[in-house]
Every structure is written in structure tokens, then in C-alpha cells.
Amino acid sequence: MAKTKPQHAQPLAQNKKARHDYSIIATFEAGMVLTGTEIKSIRARRINLKDGFAQIRNGEVWLLNVHISPYAQGNQFNHDPLRNRKLLLHKKEIAQLAKQVSDKGITLVPLKVYLKQGFAKVLLGVGKGKRDYDKRETIKRKDQERQIQRTLKNFD
Template identity: 50%
Template structure:
């Protein structure tokens, strides 16, 4: 993904394990200067983050951006809610889908597109425990098959 001026900073690997991803959106994010500098240093964590809609605007919660080391009073709270920038039509669509039971908004990755920081936002449905087990079992089976094919090829 690093071609086309895109540089991935952080990924939420746990999200694909915890949720079925229905649709993805690219959103800008409202940040302060010291936060951008901290992101450039790679000091961001998406693991427990989620997004929600308040008053017709989309916000991301629990995205941890560590305070910039060289910053001073300009450093902000690492876990503050941050506004996501989407088109109004996309927000209206998300409001409609979010009203259906079980849908949630989860940030999948944070990346630079040119000089702008973007968030890949997913519309997702939570997996049940048996779904997670099934996904792990199928992943394990494909891994074993690939290993067997490699061994057969090498002999």
C-alpha cells in the first residue's frame, strides 16, 4: 500500500478478528500539530478505538496518540475524541445503517496520503465466539495445506 503516496502508520489487526467488515470508508481526521508530529513518529494505537456519530458528525474515541516529546503546553490529551471528516452524504448513509441493530464503526488503519492523515473506517458487525473459532480453524487449515504443498514441492 506504500505506492501511490500512501504510507501506513498503524493498523487495527484485532478489528478483522473481532468483526465482519461490511464496508469501508476513507475519512480525514482533525488533528493538532503536535499530534501529527507524534503520528509521524509512529506513536499511535488503534487497538481499542471505535467511532460513533454525534449531532450529525462522526468522532473517533479511544485512539491513543502519545504526547509529542518535544511538545510543551500544546500537547493534547492522548485519548481525546477526534472529529472525522466525511462527506455529508456518507454521514447520512452511516446514520441510516447504524440505526440497524448490530452495526458499529471501527477504524481499521491510519495512514498518510500525501501530507494528509487519513483513517480507513469500517462499517462492521460483531462476530460471535463460534465465528471467531471457525475463522481461526479455516486459517489454520489453509496454513497447513500451504505448508504441505511447500514440502511436497521441495522433495
């Protein structure tokens, strides 16, 4: 039997602004409950995580404000682009998330969406919002690291 190549998590959508606005404490991988036209749109990379966030309601995790464009060939069976989507996690993970989110200033942010063994997965980040001065400090540190790398490269 031929071995199958490992399927790497190639992101279909990424929330680059999330790591700028939040300092990510922990990440969790969750499955999504989707309709047929939604998964087709996601595979066509027609998803926007920019304003998305997750909430825990009644022991379930819900993904809110994530825009999945209607599928072009979907006719009357198309989905609502901004509908709330249930995320699939183990009870222990949900309890862990609920405990972390109960602190003030902590939120659940979708970082990226990718396919894993044919199923759409979302990488949730537990994030604490950054202040403006934190953002400036992060940018300064990245610039300094880039400068160091450039000088080291010139010495080689």
C-alpha cells in the same frame, strides 16, 4: 517534468484485533481534524487504535478512545491523548454510515491510520461483532488454508 512515484498507504498504526473481533462489512476512508502536536506524534507512529471506535453525532463522525501519545517536544501546547477527534467525510458517506450503523450490533471501527499526500487518513470499517464460535471457525479456516498452501508448496 519528472513523474512522482505513487505514494502507497503505508500504515502508521493498524488495529489487528478489529478483524478478529468484527466481521468487516464495508470500509470508508476519512480525514482527521488534528492539532500540530498530534500530527507530529502520528508521524512518529505514537498512536494506538486498539480500543478506538467512531460515533455519528449531529451529522458528524467522531473518533473516540484513540490514544495519540503527547509529542516529546510539545511543551505546554501538547494535546490531550484521548480527546475526541472529528472525522472528515462527505455528507452522502455520513448518511450511508448512519443508515448502516442504525442496525443492532453494527459499529464503526478504525482499522488503520496512514498518510496520504501528507494528510493523516483513517480507514473506518463498518463491523458486526463476532461471537466466540465465529472466531473459532475463522481460526480453523485459516489453519486449513495454511495447511493446503504447505502441501501445495511441497508438490512443486
